[in-house]
Amino acid sequence: MFPVEEQAIAGNIRRLRKQANLTLEEAAGAADLTKSALSKIERGQISPPISTMLRIAAALNISINDFFTAEVQEPVYVLTRKNQGDTISRDGSQFGYVYEALGLRKRDKAAEPFIITINPGDPSGEFHHDGEEFIYMLSGQLEMRIEDEPIKLNAGDSLYFNSSHIHKTQVCGKNPARFICLFIQKERT
Structure with missing residues (x-):
């Protein structure tokens, strides 16, 4: 000992x-x-x-x-290598959505970055939560509905919206939709 x-x-x-x-x-x-x-x-x-x-x-x-030391300082940065993000469970996981966290080890974050994969045929969940979302399409096609207004997204397209509005997603076509999603928390006053 x-x-x-x-x-x-x-x-x-x-x-x-x-x-x-x-x-x-x-x-x-x-x-x-x-x-x-x-x-x-x-x-x-x-x-x-x-x-x-x-x-x-x-x-x-x-x-x-x-x-x-007992006190651990926050790292200056969090690096996530290609295909090394942690797969975690979030609200959409119950519908088959796969969330690859890109900044999981960062504490006290104002935003949560993910690569999300949705497969054709996965059911569409209805979501609304505090904050904002930014989506950047990597591959596939996605129909996003915000307050029932359809918005088609293709690879290279981006969408930024207030996520307190009811929104849902549906894959268009035969290929999975893969996109970067940034969940942004608004500062509370």
Whole structure:
């Protein structure tokens, strides 16, 4: 067993990995470690060299200093590599919509960016919520209805609207519709 200080560091590594929403396997892979080695580090069974701690910090997109402090500073940026966004559940998930979060690890955000995929035949849900939405079509065709006014969107088109109005989506054609959607929270006064 290691002194309390080293146990606290091990606990911080585990806590920070979980805050980053990474599994043990994902974090270990990103840090070029085995799952077993990272597990032992997180449980305080082995004391990693600085070079290993630097790789773990890089995998978590944090500073190595964060392992030694209780207060963790917000990262300057959140990078999401192509096809590496976290798939999460939102209101449209019940209709088959797939939400790939592009900035999940950013805390206290004013906007939530996603790549959303809707397949032909997925039922159209009716939505309304505080804030605004920005949509940029990547591929496919989508019919957006805002307060029952139909708006056809093709690849390259964009739409910005007040999302407190009732809106729904429907795929047009035989291909999935894929688009960037930015949910923007209005500042409350």
